[in-house]
Structures are given as structure tokens and as C-alpha cells.
Amino acid sequence: MQLLFPSLPLPPHTFLPTFTAFYGCHLPFLITPIVLFYLMVVLVVVMLLLLLSVHQWRHPKDKPLPPGSMGWAYIGETLKLYKENPNSFFANRQKRYGDIFKSHILGCPCVMISSPDAAKIVLVTKAHLFKPTYPPSKEKMIGPEAIFFHQGPYHSRLKKLVQASFLPSAIRGSVSEIEQIVLKFLPAWENTTLNTLQEMKRYAFDVAMISAFGHKQDKEINGIKQLYQCLEKGYNSMPLDLPGTPFNKAMKARKLLNETLRRLIKERRENEKQGGGGGLLGVLLGDQNQKVDQLSDSQIADNVIGVIFAAHDTTASVLTWLLKYLHDNGNLLEAVTREQEGVRREIIEANRRLMWDDTRHMPLTTRVIQETLRTASILSFTFREAVEDVEFEGYYIPKGWKVLPLFRTIHHCADFFPKPEKFDPSRFEVPPKPNTFMPFGNGVHSCPGSELAKLEMLVLLHHLTTKYRWQVVGDEDGIQYGPFPVPKKGLPVRVTPRNI
Ligand code: HEM
Ligand SMILES: *[C@@H]1O[C@H](CO)[C@@H](O)[C@H](O)[C@H]1NC(C)=O
Ligand SMILES: *[C@@H]1O[C@H](CO)[C@@H](O)[C@H](O)[C@H]1NC(C)=O
Numbered sequence: 001m002q003l004l005f006p007s008l009p010l011p012p013h014t015f016l017p018t019f020t021a022f023y024g025c026h027l028p029f030l031i032t033p034i035v036l037f038y039l040m041v042v043l044v045v046v047m048l049l050l051l052l053s054v055h056q057w058r059h060p061k062d063k064p065l066p067p068g069s070m071g072w073a074y075i076g077e078t079l080k081l082y083k084e085n086p087n088s089f090f091a092n093r094q095k096r097y098g099d100i101f102k103s104h105i106l107g108c109p110c111v112m113i114s115s116p117d118a119a120k121i122v123l124v125t126k127a128h129l130f131k132p133t134y135p136p137s138k139e140k141m142i143g144p145e146a147i148f149f150h151q152g153p154y155h156s157r158l159k160k161l162v163q164a165s166f167l168p169s170a171i172r173g174s175v176s177e178i179e180q181i182v183l184k185f186l187p188a189w190e191n192t193t194l195n196t197l198q199e200m201k202r203y204a205f206d207v208a209m210i211s212a213f214g215h216k217q218d219k220e221i222n223g224i225k226q227l228y229q230c231l232e233k234g235y236n237s238m239p240l241d242l243p244g245t246p247f248n249k250a251m252k253a254r255k256l257l258n259e260t261l262r263r264l265i266k267e268r269r270e271n272e273k274q275g276g277g278g279g280l281l282g283v284l285l286g287d288q289n290q291k292v293d294q295l296s297d298s299q300i301a302d303n304v305i306g307v308i309f310a311a312h313d314t315t316a317s318v319l320t321w322l323l324k325y326l327h328d329n330g331n332l333l334e335a336v337t338r339e340q341e342g343v344r345r346e347i348i349e350a351n352r353r354l355m356w357d358d359t360r361h362m363p364l365t366t367r368v369i370q371e372t373l374r375t376a377s378i379l380s381f382t383f384r385e386a387v388e389d390v391e392f393e394g395y396y397i398p399k400g401w402k403v404l405p406l407f408r409t410i411h412h413c414a415d416f417f418p419k420p421e422k423f424d425p426s427r428f429e430v431p432p433k434p435n436t437f438m439p440f441g442n443g444v445h446s447c448p449g450s451e452l453a454k455l456e457m458l459v460l461l462h463h464l465t466t467k468y469r470w471q472v473v474g475d476e477d478g479i480q481y482g483p484f485p486v487p488k489k490g491l492p493v494r495v496t497p498r499n500i
Pocket of ligand 2: 140142143144254255258298
């Protein structure tokens, strides 16, 4: 397309007048065949200008942009990417152009990254050159001071705090609380047909709430739960802020949530002497004696809301796939059940509850979770943006371009995971090659909640496999995106007591 542009047969001296006519009010008087011809030429030129990114002109002569097509054909592909199987979208282009290729999605020029080494450069070794980027509407809804949106010192300060509250040493004490939540849900599921995704969301949400606020039952917690649900409904809607739109309702809920959280923060700060109240909120409130280094109420609120967001939809989507894969692979389900029965016997013999150390002795169940994370790859890719012109693996990436490490494509590459479409947990009997398995991302922005997510899955599977069986209702093998890929209709299942 760059070649096409200078070769247009356009006499330069006629360009300007036609251009003026085009924008002036003389149009009706000037429409002769020759003017019509030039009008069309101008139209084509303007469209080409719009389509060709301005950045392409600036690129240094010695380094080319990555291969790939930026043309208008791909505007339609943007929609496809969000509606269709992302596997084939990326796989086709990777085959054609290689591991690093350019494209155009959501109106942004971008570079797709589908090799482990290149993804490592973006996410780890040169992470400072690629900042996280989200649509402004999401930033507004979650809160601009939340961890996801930042780089540098503010980000690392927050990351340390968030990580501290989700390290194994911090969450090992919460196994019993998580188990209590599981034991609350399971009897309600017995002999009913349920929407797996919806129920898993409720479960993951309850776990996220105790992780965020601790187990202290403040009077605000119920209000927070309800407002959160309103917020979530509008989260993936069109960012159209008019009265009555889901987005507008969500933003209203966000404002109320802001106020409720502020009240809660104030109470917690006042009652500090009685022990902070625990959870992530407790950690973010920090040591009150160190007045200098405190986070503001807004910073705390945005991050608490952000972490609950990051924690529950993701975990719920993976849990839904877990139930699907175990349902479809009967032998695996029996093998997992035997492993869990072994753990169950030990617990009963010792007359104690499920503990952290038990969850470290579930090798097969753990591999099933890993393989689910790989196969489902619910975060197909992530977004970064080049903060300056970057030279990258022999290519040039202009400042402002989006850069997308394609987790799913890497997880489904036969070089690293032979027969990638097969659900085969035994492949994790040997650790995957470095940087090929990134369900929780990589580098400075990698997921601080990975251990909590896996713990939630292990605790649920422990009770579910030993006591129940589930039958998928309606044999649909489709996938829906909302926003993560999950089995169609959220996987309706009928749960029955297991015959022993
Ligand atoms: C199976 C469930 C989960 C999956 C698959 C998942 C995946 C991810 C991935 C891939 C990223 C990196 C995004 C990027 O680099 O752009 C991420 C970031 C993050 N996740 Fe998770 N996550 C899960 C559960 C959780 C949970 C339970 C929490 C709660 C603690 C959590 C909190 C976060 C936060 C706060 C970040 C942002 C970190 C930063 O920007 O530094 N996630 N997650
Ligand atoms: C929350 O309230 C504070 C102070 O009133 C304000 O500065 C902040 O922008 C609010 N945040 C949101 C997301 O509405
Ligand atoms: C569910 O059905 C089974 C078998 O029909 C029955 O034994 C069990 O008591 C039922 N459970 C509930 C909670 O109704």
C-alpha cells in the first residue's frame, strides 16, 4: 500500500483547488465529470490516509515494520476476533506472517507476538518500554488508580502490597474459610440444574470478598455486594453514558461504591486499635504510625474494587471449564476422585479439617487444573503499548502502537504442547519449557492471585468429586464469550449425589 500511494496519477497543481472545492460550498456548481473524477481521487486519498497509520511514515529506513496487513479488510476482522474462535484468527495470520506480525484491531495499529521469547521481551526483559493499556471506559469503571493501569514506582509499591496479601504464606490460613463457602454452596446444588458459570461466579465472588475485606463482617459488606453486581452488569456494555444505559447504571453504582468504601475505610482507620480487620484492605490501610507513606482513600478504594474484579470472573470461567473437561473425560474424573478420596481418608482418620498442606498433595488434580488453564486460555492475550519507538527483533514498533502477547496461540503451539487440542494433563508431568506456559501472565504485571485461584479450584474439586456427579444438560459443545470464553450457556449441569 505504501508503494501504491506515490504512484497515484495525481497532478499536484490540481490537488489543492479540488480539495478546497470539496470542503467549500461551491460543490453544486463544480460537478463536471472531471471534478467528479478528482473528487473520487481525493476521497480515495483521504481514505488511504486514514487507513495507513501516520506512524508508518516515520519509520526508520533500516528497520521494517513487522509483516502483516493493516488494510480495511481487517476492520471487519476486529468484530470477528471478539465473536469467533480466536484460535483460528491468530493461527491463520501466524502461518502467513510468522511469530511477529502487525494488524489493526479496534482501530488501533498493533503488533501480535506469538513466540515465547518475544513475549518474554515485552512482558519481562523490556517491560518498561511496553505499558499496560485499557479502554478509558474500563479505567473509569474500575478506578484510575488501580494497579492494572500503572507502571513504575506507584505500580511496584502497590504490587508488593497486593502480592503480600495473596502469597501462599498469607492465604494458607484461609483454606477453612474457603471450604466453608464450598460447603455452603454444594447442598444447594444437589438435585438441581444449575448454570455452572453463574454459580462459580457466586463462589469466586464470596472468596474474593473475604480476601478483600477479611472475615470481619462490617455492616457495609452486603451493600458492597449489591453495588458490585450492578457495576458488573454494565462492565461489558457499550460505554454510552446516557440515562438508562447499562453503562450509566454501572457508573452510578460505581459512585455509590466509592462512597460506601470510603465509609468502610474511615471506620477501619478509626477502629485500627482493634486489629485492622484483615484482608487486602487491611494491608492497603497499612501501618497507621507511618503517616508519610499512606495510600489515599481513592487509591485504596480503586485497588480493592480492581482486585475483586480481577479475581472472580477469571476464576469462575476456569472452574466452568474444569467441570466441562472432567465431565467429558470420565477416566480422568475417576482418577481425580481416587486422589481426592485418598486425601479425604487421611483427614477423617486424623479427625481434622482440610488444610493447606493437603492441597499440596494433589498432584493429578493440580495437573488437571494446569491443563485446563492451558487448553481454555481464558485470557487469550493481553494489551501493551509501546511508550517510545522500539527496535524489536529486527523490526521497528512505532510509539503508541499496541503490542499483544498472544498467550493462547503459544499455549496451542504444537512445538511446545504436542497435540495441542487434546486435553492431556499428563503433559504437565514434566514442567513446560520456560515462558511457554503463561496462564497468569509473566513479568511485572503477572497475576498476584494465581495461588488463591488454584486453591479455590482444589478445595471445590475436593468436595465436588468425592460427593457428587454432574451431567451436562443439552449437548452443546459451543463456546460463548462474555467476556472470557466459556462453554455455551454457561454450562448447564444437573448435580446429583455420587453413588458409592
Ligand atoms: C484463574 C484465575 C485467574 C487468571 C487466569 C488470571 C490471569 C491473569 C493474567 C494473565 C494477568 C496479567 C495480565 C497482563 O499482564 O496484562 C493477571 C493480572 C492480575 N490478576 Fe489475575 N488471574 C486470575 C485470578 C486472579 C485472582 C484470584 C486475583 C486476586 C487476587 C487476581 C488479581 C490480579 C491482579 C491484581 C492483576 C494485575 C497485576 C498487575 O497489573 O501488576 N487474579 N491475572
Ligand atoms: C471517588 O471519590 C473521590 C472523592 O470524592 C473522587 O476524587 C474520585 O474520583 C471518586 N472515584 C470514582 C471512581 O468515582
Ligand atoms: C437427591 O436425590 C437423591 C436420589 O434421588 C436422594 O437420595 C437425595 O436425598 C436427594 N437430595 C436432596 C437434597 O433432595
